[in-house]
Amino acid sequence: MATQPHVVVIGAGTVGCALADELSLRGWTRVTVLEQGPLPTVGSAPEHPLAPAFLFRVGPCKTLSASAVRTAETYAGLAADGRPLFRNLGGLELATTPTRWDGLKHQHGWAASWGIEASLLTPGQCAGLHPELGTAPLLGGLYTPGDGVVDLHGAARAQAERAAERGVRFLPFHRVTGIERRADRVRAVTTEHGSFRADAVVSCAGASGPRIAATVGLPLPVTDLPHRVLHTGTGTEEGEEEGFDARGPVLRHGDTALSTGRRPGSPHLRAHGYRAEPDGDPGDGLPDWGPVADLVPGLAGRTDAHTVPGEALATADGHPLLGEHPALGGFWVVQAVGPSHAAGVAASVAEWIVDGRPRDDLHCCELDRFDEVQRSPVYVYRHSRRARASLDTGARVPRPADADRPLRTSPFHERQLELGARSVESAGWECPQWYDANAALPEVERVVERHGWPDRDRSPVVGAEALVARARAALFDLTPRTRVEISGPEALSFLQTMTTNEVDHEPGAVVHTLMLDDDGRVRGELTVVRRDEARFLVGADGTTGVDWLRRHLPRNGSVHLRDLTPGTCCLGLWGPRAHALMQELSADGLSDHTPGRPLALRLHLGAAPVIALHTSGIGEPAWELRTSADLGRLLWDTLWEAGRDHGLIAAGRAAFDSLRLEEGHRSWGRDVTTEHDPYEAGLGHAVRMGKGYFRGREALEERAGTPAVRQLTRLTIDDPRARVGGADPVHAEGAVVGHVTRADVGYTVGTGIAHAWLPASLADPGQGVEITHLGERVKATVAADPRPLGVRPRP
Template sequence: MSKSFPQRAQYVIIGGGIVGCSVAYHLTKMGHTDVVLLEQGQLSCGTTWHAAGLVGQLRSQPAMTNLIRYSTQLYADLEAETGLATGWMQCGSVTVARTDDRMTMLMRTAAAARAQGVEVDVLTPQEAGDKWPVMQTGDLKGGIWMPGDGKANPTDLTQSLARGARNGGARVIEGVKVTDITTKDGAVTGVVTDHGTIEAQVVVNCAGQWAREIGKMCGVNVPLHSAEHMYIVTEPMKGIKLDLPVLRDPDGYIYFKEETGGLVMGGFEPEAKPWGMDGIPEKFQFSLLPDDWDQFEILLNNALIRVPDMETAGVRKFYNGPESFTPDNNYLLGEAPELVNFFVGAGFNSMGIASAGGAGRALAEWIVEGEATSDLFAVDIRRFADFNNNPKWLHDRVKETLGLHYAMPWPNRELDTARPFRRSPLYDRLAAKRSVFGSKMGWERANWFAPEGTKADTEYSFGRQNWHAAVAEEHKAVREGVAVFDQTSFAKLLVQGRDACTELNRICAANIDVPIGKTVYTGLLNKRGGFESDLTVIRTKVDTFFIITGSAQAVRDADWISRNFARGAYVFMTDVTSAWSVLALMGPKSRDVLGALTKSDLSNDSFPFGICKSIDLGYATVMANRMTYVGELGWELIVPTEFSVGVYDDLMRVGADHGIRDAGYYALDGLRIEKGYRAWSRELTPDITPLHAGLGFAVDFDKAGGFIGKDALLAAKADPDHLNRRIIQLVLNDADAQIWGGEAVLCDGAEVGEVRSAGYGHTLGAAVALCDVEVGRKIDQAFIESHSFVIDLAGQHIKTTAYLRTPYDPKSERVRA
């Protein structure tokens, strides 16, 4: 080494692939020069060097699309800055469809792209062939053209980012292996290497396939698993030009790009091949796995259909390079919940080249600012829990998720492997009633109940799926009678201690310093005033609060709350999710059913909305929380797990006289959308404030001590342009149209936003959408009434009626009945 090995640094980054180099580059761009990047071999020697280098802009979430759009701009400018070529070429991309369903999906993709500001054109088969002359088009239905997409050379791009980091003051050291992570008092303190120990304030794990093992050194879960990814490079072929666009043929599971006059052809087999179950071999650098033509056969056969001339083209090289994949096909980013100042950027699912620029910037900003600066929930490492790091579960799940890369992205698509996983005490009872289960945070949850004589399985389509009529009956039971939802998957947190009230009140936007037995709906806001979560807080004692939050938010919310406790505060938080079931008894007849099992007074005077009481219920004693997520009279019954089956059986027994029935999450979602209730990660995100969402009533600006995000919200209230963006409700005028979310919203013919949640409002008689829209002026009732809104449904413009306030029981009189 030209310099002595460093003994300390502010930031130590582990891993010299494209992501690690991007983080180092962006830290220096933010003025942070005390950066050390450690690579065990040579830069890009792990996975980066054999990546295909495709850069496609569009993702299902606008926030993720924005990160990749930044990547394309960075890659375009980087060579001029560093003097090193990146191989970036904006050649555009063509994606083709062999089936009507795929063409519908591409039409939906085009609408979403326009809503997100990504240039796109819909192509006929002939037009697709004009863009990509060497393919045969006789079996195609059409395609789409995205001119902003491109390709890059992964190794050159990594070297260019590394030079940019060095130019900014970072030190990049190759040939150094990290052997341990040091910690103290729940925070990282440094790294141990085969060249010595480096003290560090922040450690960033960008170790690619080795990231899971690095995490295990310090008790951090990094749920990823390696799998084989194969492609071939042909000899030069006639008609292949340098600027040939990238081609994706997802019905054939394949992609193509030009390379030195020939084609790179690879793909994602529907039956993937996990690798590295016993760990990644030592010194696995610039290494490949053995050719596997049997595994590759399905891709090659499809490639010959699309490009018949490949049959006579020689194969210059077969690449079989392992890459790391996550359980949901999104990468892992952010500060680990288990260890302060330990960050992760890994598991890029064959999308690392496209994502690295934006992901590196986002992670650098997170490190410096102390919280994410944009909506990163889709890739936030806190969306997983420790049980997701189980190696057998990872092996089986990743085998499926990798195989779904080019599978049809059906609405409500459920993963099938490694299930059933987490089960409520009622799982067997609901299964016996023909429940069709979905999965959320590993929980088996009843999506819908199949009537006798019908298929108890979801048949996917872009139109109405086979559960529509069954869910309509569940929906009707809630609106007109009574139904039970098993919501045991809700996360539950217990916050206790003499400082619990003070600390929670500063973290929550609403005032939770309320009488014992009061339930408060509140948001957790970031410094920008955006939602980090929304949840309910029940004050059960002077110094004890019971928090109920979404199934997917347990780790994230617990981390956010605990990290915002003041140092030295006497307050403790415990995840008690597994100790309690939640049975939601909902509907106008719910009081009658509950009253048959308890001696407690359930009248409005004694038990008003927003109150939680301990009541007798048959032989059990439960917490009855008068709250609703469906817009009807009802109680969330918080039941000790061991009493859940007995309580459920009692409810069904006495409820039989009132027509009680089970209802699932498809009905729940439709009911809440019809009522206009917002949901975290859909209408509520870190970029959306309570003012945008119409939830200003859940913010207490006057409470003592203030709250996180108050200054930003006060500034927003004073900004005349803040309400140019709002969450609005659209009810489709066509009762037969089916929407799923992600569709573009147009106002007076111009794209202004997208559908964030969609469901069929059986009471209103049409599909209903909750939409995030932004226009050039304040969105108020006058604006809504004077402008027309349509939804782009796969190229068909569906007229709607717009609302700021739901048309279903707008004064919530039924909730307080």
């Protein structure tokens, strides 16, 4: 029997104690938990004994919602002295504006998609559910009966006691001073009282986490996010030390959450709450109940209410920060985890450490998801507050540049501004969504006539740009897409091992391929271009795919990975006139190229040297044109001048996404995640089982011949004016059977299009389903996919 690993958990807070409990539950009992202060197991009191911790489960992110559900299930099984530590009061989120009411409708749809019970209520029903609630400004509410209040301190104590019973050791007053290593793995943790051997170290150290990570050269992209704990009473009344006896559902509105109740014999309404401070000002200590106060008359005029400032760590996107150090094996980070996700995250990380992969997809929480510029303290500070302010809406609406924008721009930025680019920021990049210069296109009227408008999130110009790209030619800025070079004597062998498709072709070949984990689940998509015998250009969908490659590089230095993105740029030239425009500008061999054959050519367009990838990204002849950043403006101007005679326009990312969805493109991170294998995701065409070994191949072989239970399915929307959105629930036969991953208007096919995960039994073309969007049922039909999907191999 193999020797059980030594694990050191740093921090005996809520997450650290939960992780110790989960590791020991899985048989890993050689665990030591180090806490720099007292332990929750020795009767110490929390800093604010009256402060509630609210647990809300519904959100736009499937991963975090699943984590919150797991947390609620775990806490529901905990008790202290016969007292439950999780009080299932329910949650009632309120709306007083039409925009917020639409937001609650979105949340209701998310709840249905994730299998969480929820109901939309009228103002009268809200008041009936919570007798302290006024109705005058209310439009309605969202009731989630499984939400509630948790005693986090008691939960940490209970989980620590369970872990201790299984053999886990908890040591108080052990401040960590350093991490010892041997080569590229952790060896021990040093404290003021000695050293502790460790095969794995997990930092759940809260505010001390950045300091500890810095000792191993890992800057954490987290920042303090201020909040205020709000409560009435002085905390000295008899019986208050046992906590607040809340009644009715937890109220939530804007940036404030609140629970209320009345003590027996007392005429006063008692209230405890939490209010975010997205502007970084914890206030002057005066009570401020936020917008909830307007809806609870009993709070008016209270003189005994007071607040206590607090802080928590947060990331730029509001999600936790989880994962293993990219260069120090065995050092794990678990940071920026909120109360609603603590126990669920701990369970997922325990699975990750023990089994090698978590049960649920965690790509949206992974340590490596941020690019370098997104790790700057200024970026994290500003975006963490925006994430908190818009966490429930998920909207990405183009807006004027803020004080901190633009941050990253392509060489085409000034030309785009001249055309009236409406941009959003993505990974620090300015990404044009559409161009006001195209508002005069005659296609705009056609779009409005067929699909209706207004649409709050975009302009009908988007549809016009898509139509022109199909009819003539359009120029897309693809610079934000990640580009790396992989080179070295073992580069080919490395890519053959790490990817599913055959990449051993002649120089110039362009291959679409996948990366899988050992369980055969998709870790990312790549476009691989062979430049010569030992050099490949690789396009990836973001930093997580590049990090996956980097983590698996041979240790002998035979393969090198270099990020080309900052010093290069890329334009997409797409449409039926694209090839003619390319022929007109090129004087070095393009005329010999056969349209439709994927190939990379090195040539000149006018005076601009480019690497030109001929693909079919939107179902039309398409060229991706890459050059160095210093020549980007020249490339744009060359194409723009010559393109006048071909009807060329600049088009934004919104048209790009619509066209790609029409073509059937799967989007990593949205349509496909680490939960899925290539065949159920419709990506089997990128797998060559006969090429020899690649990572994940054995797992696919084990599932060979096994019919898929679920399938990523293409849906068309019956009403061309109807809208649906990502995470909307899909219904069939009177029940929720799946959820939408991505949806858009297919402007050139005349209908809305969606991708959705459905049971394989409902994925046959012609099958009718319904999608709930903003509370309304929208009819849809399963449609055949426009490209080959690939067939699961036979046993």
